[in-house]
Amino acid sequence: MDAPLYSLRMRAAAGGAHLSGAERIAAGAELPALSAEMVSRALAAGAAPDEISCRIDRLAATLPRLQLPDITTWQLPDWRTARDCARTLLCRAGVSAPAAEAALSWLASGAAPGGAVMRGAMIVDALSGARLEADPARGVRVSRMDLDPAARPTILGALAAAGLGHPRVAEAWVLAGKVLQAPGIVAELCWSDDPHYLNGYVADPCHGYQRLSPLKAAGDPRGGRALFVAAADFDLDSFCTFLEGRPLLFDRAGTIASPRPWSP
Numbered sequence: 001m002d003a004p005l006y007s008l009r010m011r012a013a014a015g016g017a018h019l020s021g022a023e024r025i026a027a028g029a030e031l032p033a034l035s036a037e038m039v040s041r042a043l044a045a046g047a048a049p050d051e052i053s054c055r056i057d058r059l060a061a062t063l064p065r066l067q068l069p070d071i072t073t074w075q076l077p078d079w080r081t082a083r084d085c086a087r088t089l090l091c092r093a094g095v096s097a098p099a100a101e102a103a104l105s106w107l108a109s110g111a112a113p114g115g116a117v118m119r120g121a122m123i124v125d126a127l128s129g130a131r132l133e134a135d136p137a138r139g140v141r142v143s144r145m146d147l148d149p150a151a152r153p154t155i156l157g158a159l160a161a162a163g164l165g166h167p168r169v170a171e172a173w174v175l176a177g178k179v180l181q182a183p184g185i186v187a188e189l190c191w192s193d194d195p196h197y198l199n200g201y202v203a204d205p206c207h208g209y210q211r212l213s214p215l216k217a218a219g220d221p222r223g224g225r226a227l228f229v230a231a232a233d234f235d236l237d238s239f240c241t242f243l244e245g246r247p248l249l250f251d252r253a254g255t256i257a258s259p260r261p262w263s264p
């Protein structure tokens with residue numbers, strides 16, 4: 001029997017606001033080093049955290065293993081052009097223009113009450129643009145997903161060879177990979193709240209994980225995620241249960257294209 005795997009989750013907060021978070025699935029022997037790495041990351045996130053929580057849960061013996069979505073990286077002259085590009089990609093995926101516009105402006109102004117950054121993702125009706133998440137400060141936290149430990153070195157090596165070795169790329173790719181499996185998903189839009197990490201992405205089931213560089217201005221501390229869903233037959237509970245609760249590993253990369261200038 002294979003050694004059991006564990007879900008390891010870290011979340012740090014300062015002044016009641018989300019500061020940083022991380023998700024891994026790993027064998028028991030890796031947990032001490034990984035949790036120390038996550039705590040170091042929380043401490044280096046900018047503000048001094050008031051609270052760092054790490055949670056470890058043992059997972060079922062057999063986990064589904066899937067292929068990650070394809071990656072494209074579009075280089076844009078500036079973040080405003082990149083937001084136009086994000087609108088285009090979202091509409092191509094089936095998001096209405098008003099819903100795309102609403103999500104872009106929520107992310108730009110802070111999607112949690114009072115203009116703060118959310119701890120998780122908004123859930124947005126892809127047609128009307130209405131927000132569906134139960135808690136607009138927390139949203140939904142995509143959790144319990146990672147690279148298969150046995151495939152990790154190969155997949156990270158392929159990313160590095162394509163010039164995409166920044167750890168945030170792998171993390172966002174895995175998160176988007178799980179989001180694209182969720183029942184009712186149409187597309188995802190994301191950019192980081194890290195003022196120094198300016199790339200973002202649009203993901204959809206047909207075109208995969210499409211990185212846009214840069215998607216925000218240097219120094220901007222706002223960011224977030226919007227998950228667009230087809231509201232007809234949509235079940236919020238099943239959607240959130242899948243994203244938060246169902247463990248998933250990725251053991252194969254999709255196609256990784258080298259970064260290139262955007263052409264519509």
Ligand code: AMP
Nearest residue numbers: 118119120121141142192193223224225
């Ligand atoms: P990050 O890419 O880690 O900088 O996160 C960007 C934004 O995405 C954060 O400000 C949160 O609003 C949201 N977010 C971060 N982690 C998650 C997660 N695991 N699930 C859903 N949303 C997240």
